[in-house]
Amino acid sequence: MNINIKQERIHSMDVIRGFAILGIFFVNWPSLTGVEMHDQERAYIGIDAYIRCFYDLFVQTKFYTIFSFLFGLGFYIFMTRAETITSWPKLLFIRRLLLLLMFGALHFILLWRGDILHSYAVTAFLLLMFYKKRPKTVMVWAFMLLMLFMLFIFVAYSFTPHSSTSSYPAPLADWTEQVQERFASFTSEQIAVNLIYIPETLGLFLLGLYFGKKDIFRRVKELDGKLKKLQIIAFLLTLPSWYKILSYFVSTDVYNAAEVFPYVVASGKTLFIFYVLTLLRMMEREKWQRLLRPFQYVGRMALTNYLLQTIATVLIFNICFKNSAALPLYAGIPFCLVFYMLQIWGSRLWLSHFSYGPMEYIWRLGTYGRLKQEKSPG
Numbered sequence: 001m002n003i004n005i006k007q008e009r010i011h012s013m014d015v016i017r018g019f020a021i022l023g024i025f026f027v028n029w030p031s032l033t034g035v036e037m038h039d040q041e042r043a044y045i046g047i048d049a050y051i052r053c054f055y056d057l058f059v060q061t062k063f064y065t066i067f068s069f070l071f072g073l074g075f076y077i078f079m080t081r082a083e084t085i086t087s088w089p090k091l092l093f094i095r096r097l098l099l100l101l102m103f104g105a106l107h108f109i110l111l112w113r114g115d116i117l118h119s120y121a122v123t124a125f126l127l128l129m130f131y132k133k134r135p136k137t138v139m140v141w142a143f144m145l146l147m148l149f150m151l152f153i154f155v156a157y158s159f160t161p162h163s164s165t166s167s168y169p170a171p172l173a174d175w176t177e178q179v180q181e182r183f184a185s186f187t188s189e190q191i192a193v194n195l196i197y198i199p200e201t202l203g204l205f206l207l208g209l210y211f212g213k214k215d216i217f218r219r220v221k222e223l224d225g226k227l228k229k230l231q232i233i234a235f236l237l238t239l240p241s242w243y244k245i246l247s248y249f250v251s252t253d254v255y256n257a258a259e260v261f262p263y264v265v266a267s268g269k270t271l272f273i274f275y276v277l278t279l280l281r282m283m284e285r286e287k288w289q290r291l292l293r294p295f296q297y298v299g300r301m302a303l304t305n306y307l308l309q310t311i312a313t314v315l316i317f318n319i320c321f322k323n324s325a326a327l328p329l330y331a332g333i334p335f336c337l338v339f340y341m342l343q344i345w346g347s348r349l350w351l352s353h354f355s356y357g358p359m360e361y362i363w364r365l366g367t368y369g370r371l372k373q374e375k376s377p378g
Contacts, residue, residue, distance in 0.1 A: 009300075010077075010217050012283040015292045016276055017070050018299030022340050023063030025309050026055065029332035031114050032313040034325030041258040048329040049255035056245055056257050061268025064116060065204055066276060071120055072208025073217070075127050090128055092367055097121045099366040103307070103359070108190070109182045111310050117303075118186075119194050123201040130206060135213040138206050145203035150266060152199070157262045173318075220280050227277050234273040241267035297347035298340070301357030305343050312339065 030036035044052045078096070082089035104118025130138055216223060241263040248260045257264060282288040298305050313335075317324035350357060356364060 011289075011296055012217055012220075012280055013070065013073065014296040014299035015283060016066060016279050016295075016299070017302045018295030018297065019275070019279060019292075020063045020066040020070065021298050021302055021305055021309075021343075022295070022336070023059055024067065024306070025336045025340060026059050026332065027063060028112075028114055028309065029313060029336055030329060032112060032310060033317045033327060033332070034323075035327055035329060035332070041256060043254045043256040044329060045254055049249070049253075051329045051333070052255055052257055053245065053249045056260065056264045057242055057267070058271070060257070061265050062271045062275065065268050065272035067116070068120070068201055068204035069208040069211075069272065069276065071124070072127065072205035072210075073212045074208070075124065075205065076131070076209050076212030079131055093128065094125070096363070096367045097124050099363055100124075103303070103363075105186060107307060107310065108186055109179060111314055113182060113185070117306075119197060119201060122194050123198050124205065126198070126202055127205055127209065130209060135210055138210045138213065142203045142206035142210060145199040145206070146269060149197075149199040149203065150262075150269070152196075153265050154262045217280065220284050224281065224284070227281060231274055231277040231281070234270045234277065237270040238267050238274065241270070294344045294348075297351060298343050300351060301347045301360060303363060304357035304359040305347065307359060308343065309339070 036042045075093070078093060079089050082092045086092060098121070101118050101121035104115050104121055108115040108118055130141065133141075211217065216227075220227065244263040245260045245267070249255055279292070283292065317327075321327065347357070354361070
């Protein structure tokens, strides 16, 4: 299939995606360097306790939720466009998911247990059942799935003992052995983990699908009053979770995020909506469009930049540090900011010559067949 696809980009979507990539980088850095281990607990004291608490309030669980939401919105956009070029749009989407599953599997096995791409690919097959459903039906399912997941989190938390450790292996230490362990994990317990998280991931996908069906990203001016009310409600619903997190923080000298984990997860479901609506409304003003444009460059190459963050962080901290796991948590802040600025510069430079990022091009090529890589219009 030789396809040259002309698409009208939704710039606010690129900006929000680029913003999410930055937040995800902050969250991923500790486990990429061995400062934390993915899905294991760690307690902090001193300045790192303040940093960890700040993350739990404003960053942790607030950005993969945005990414998941945008994936659902992107699914709707993909399918509506695919229907105009082929009689088998679902087949194109399945091919797209199989490629994403391959990217995620390699990312997980070769580099890092925290990969989310394979989870998206597995869960997104279920999205096909909802594409033709009415918006109200989609919203009801999204709400039910997210409530079910949160109920599970709170119940499971009440029966789970909490402890912490401060000893973690460097990500590239005994790399061959770690690859073997990750492969065994990917083909065994990770399957169960993905099944457990399906209600959350699919629920977030469906919220994005709802926004797509209602064309909200293109109707911000028209819906501004309603979006502002929803923005305020989302923020207010975050406050109870913040209260529980801060109450724990001020009551202890050793901060272990696992002690307030359900509230960290719950705040992510509300604050991400506040973030998305805030950025959407800001993008209606020319001043903010200029200021937020750097996020757009990264967002247009989100897959490339997400994978590049893993590759660069793992290599840099294993080459430059004998024991990167001993670094303080706050060390990740300047690194992430500086590296992200480099990604803005690199993405802008690349997009001045090409329409798609390198991984985006491979993904599209595998989806559509032959695809012309044109010079970017801007």
